[in-house]
Amino acid sequence: MEFVTNEKLTIVGAAGMIGSNMAQTAIMMGLTPNICLYDPYAPGLEGVAEELYHCGFEGMNITFTSDIKEALTDAKYIVNSGGAARKAGMTREDLLKGNAAIAEEFGKNVKAVSYTHLRAHETGRNLVCRLLLEKKK
Ligand SMILES: NC(=O)c1ccc[n+]([C@@H]2O[C@H](COP(=O)([O-])OP(=O)(O)OC[C@H]3O[C@@H](n4cnc5c(N)ncnc54)[C@H](O)[C@@H]3O)[C@@H](O)[C@H]2O)c1
Numbered sequence: 001m002e003f004v005t006n007e008k009l010t011i012v013g014a015a016g017m018i019g020s021n022m023a024q025t026a027i028m029m030g031l032t033p034n035i036c037l038y039d040p041y042a043p044g045l046e047g048v049a050e051e052l053y054h055c056g057f058e059g060m061n062i063t064f065t066s067d068i069k070e071a072l073t074d075a076k077y078i079v080n081s082g083g084a085a086r087k088a089g090m091t092r093e094d095l096l097k098g099n100a101a102i103a104e105e106f107g108k109n110v111k112a113v114s115y116t117h118l119r120a121h122e123t124g125r126n127l128v129c130r131l132l133l134e135k136k137k
Pocket residue numbers: 012013014015016017018019038039040041044081082083084085086095099102105106126128
């Protein structure tokens with residue numbers, strides 16, 4: 001299988017619905033053979049990793065960890081969909097508040113391993129921040 005790059009891609013929030021789908025999509029698009037899944041919810045993360053192993057994708061090096069430092073070390077690309085789950089009675093504004101705090105914490109972790117460029121994609125309709133981080137060349 002040919003890949004766009006061999007650099008490490010870290011998917012943050014990989015135990016979640018969007019993150020796990022993004023991981024599979026990245027593999028199927030042949031973006032890179034080196035994918036690291038990160039999520040603080042370790043049991044769910046292991047489940048996602050096992051599902052991907054069972055798919056038998058060829059030539060893939062899929063790793064997973066709940067240690068943010070390990071996840072970000074040497075990662076050239078990061079896709080982040082990690083966030084708080086919306087519960088009954090919560091408005092989208094409530095959700096944004098929780099997710100803003102998570103994004104702030106994430107920004108500190110990224111800084112600690114020298115990432116320098118943060119782009120936030122936010123849709124007005126959904127009030128969701130999806131962050132794409134690029135390591136400065
Ligand atoms: N799925 C949708 O259609 C949709 C729509 C609007 C908003 N959102 C929001 O987008 C985010 C992701 O959606 P989802 O459907 O994948 O949710 P999800 O609940 O399935 O997954 C979110 C994942 O983020 C992880 N997480 C929690 N705190 C984290 C942190 N500090 N760092 C990294 N990861 C963390 C959780 O453990 C979980 O596995 C959520 O905040 C959700 O509320 C989703």
